[in-house]
Amino acid sequence: MTITSLSVRIPAALRAKLKVQAEHNNHSMNAEIIKRLEESLTSQTERIPVVNKKNNSGNVELPAADVNRLRNVLTKAAKELKKRTD
Structure with a gap:
């Protein structure tokens, strides 16, 4: 560091x-x-990724580790929302 x-x-x-x-x-x-x-x-569960750069199509590129963390957070959030609506 x-x-x-x-x-x-x-x-x-x-x-x-x-x-x-x-x-x-x-x-x-x-x-x-x-x-x-x-x-x-830092969010309560995961670090919020810093945007690295935009590619030619205007999409944001993130490191794979950040994408996986986001996927996990969104998956957990979706499961919680599903529980609340069932």
Whole structure:
């Protein structure tokens, strides 16, 4: 994993809230921010794939692993919906 730095301007009140939460969770502010960003980019069951590129036909191409994860999530969702309608 490559680590890079990022400079961000945020309101002082938000920074204060992050600091309180980081201390509560025994995290550095950096660790708290990374944890929250990761959580916001992850669904409850599966990672939401990032669109890699569009091909000439305008369709989006995804890695096979992302396609399989999406297939599994959609299959589970369809089964849940079927249970609810039966």
